[in-house]
Amino acid sequence: MTTATGAHPVQREALRRLAAPVAVLTVCHRASPHGTTVSSVSRVSRTPLLMGACLRAGSSFANLAAEEGRFSINVLDSEQGPLARWFADSTRPDGIEQFAGLAWRPDEFTKAPRLEGALAHYSCRVSGRFVVGDHEVLLGQVVRADHGDGEPLLSYAGGLFAAGLRPARTGRPRDLDRPKTLSPNDKAGR
Numbered sequence: 001m002t003t004a005t006g007a008h009p010v011q012r013e014a015l016r017r018l019a020a021p022v023a024v025l026t027v028c029h030r031a032s033p034h035g036t037t038v039s040s041v042s043r044v045s046r047t048p049l050l051m052g053a054c055l056r057a058g059s060s061f062a063n064l065a066a067e068e069g070r071f072s073i074n075v076l077d078s079e080q081g082p083l084a085r086w087f088a089d090s091t092r093p094d095g096i097e098q099f100a101g102l103a104w105r106p107d108e109f110t111k112a113p114r115l116e117g118a119l120a121h122y123s124c125r126v127s128g129r130f131v132v133g134d135h136e137v138l139l140g141q142v143v144r145a146d147h148g149d150g151e152p153l154l155s156y157a158g159g160l161f162a163a164g165l166r167p168a169r170t171g172r173p174r175d176l177d178r179p180k181t182l183s184p185n186d187k188a189g190r
Contacts, residue, residue: 022153022160024087025053025138026112027071029064032095033113036061037088039155040135041073049142051122054135062129062136070110070125071140074118076153078162083115084153085160109143120147 020042026035040054051073055062065071076084083102092098103116109123124140131137154161 016157019154019156019161019163022076022084022155023053024074024076024083024115024118025055025061025065025071026074026107026110026115027061027065027068028106028111028113029068033099034061034064034095035087035098035113037084037086041075044139049145050127051124051140051142053138053140055138057131057134057136059136062138065126065138066129068110068126070112070123070143071138072107072110072112072114073120073122073124073140074113074115075120075122076115077117077119077148077150078153079150080115080117080153081160081162107144118148119150119152121145 020039022037022039023041024035024037025041026033028034036055036059038053038055042052044050044052053073061071086092087098093100099113102113104113105116106112107114107121107123114121121144122140122142123144125143126138127141128139129136130139151165152163154163
């Protein structure tokens with residue numbers, strides 16, 4: 001059962017079971033950089049290459065990115081949990097001071113901070129901005145991208161996790177490998 005205020009508690013708990021990469025979005029608006037942490041960023045399209053990020057409706061970051069027309073996505077490495085927490089903290093300073101003491105350099109296209117050690121960087125041109133429910137979706141067409149080595153920082157069940165990646169089992173589902181048993185209604189010898 002859902003209510004006017006949102007999803008049922010079981011539905012909300014189920015949604016927390018979706019593991020997602022953690023990223024810091026950055027923008028440079030009127031020569032002042034700004035960053036924010038998101039745990040909902042994904043590829044939306046391959047051709048053209050579009051990335052989507054979900055932010056709270058009315059997000060100041062979405063406003064700045066839309067005005068500037070471009071932004072950067074820094075997908076965080078598993079060792080960058082403190083960065084994720086920092087850019088999620090609403091009490092951090094504004095402007096350049098929020099980047100003080102951090103290793104970064106300006107992105108060539110967006111002029112926004114590229115955080116050193118990030119697993120991947122995407123330089124995006126704003127392609128769209130939509131309010132959907134209680135969130136705002138910011139779409140960016142990727143102009144440039146590069147990556148480093150490492151493992152991703154994931155958001156899962158309300159926490160941050162360093163993902164120890166290992167190849168998943170592929171092939172036939174195990175249930176299909178079990179011998180079939182006949183039910184009493186099946187004729188012998190079928």
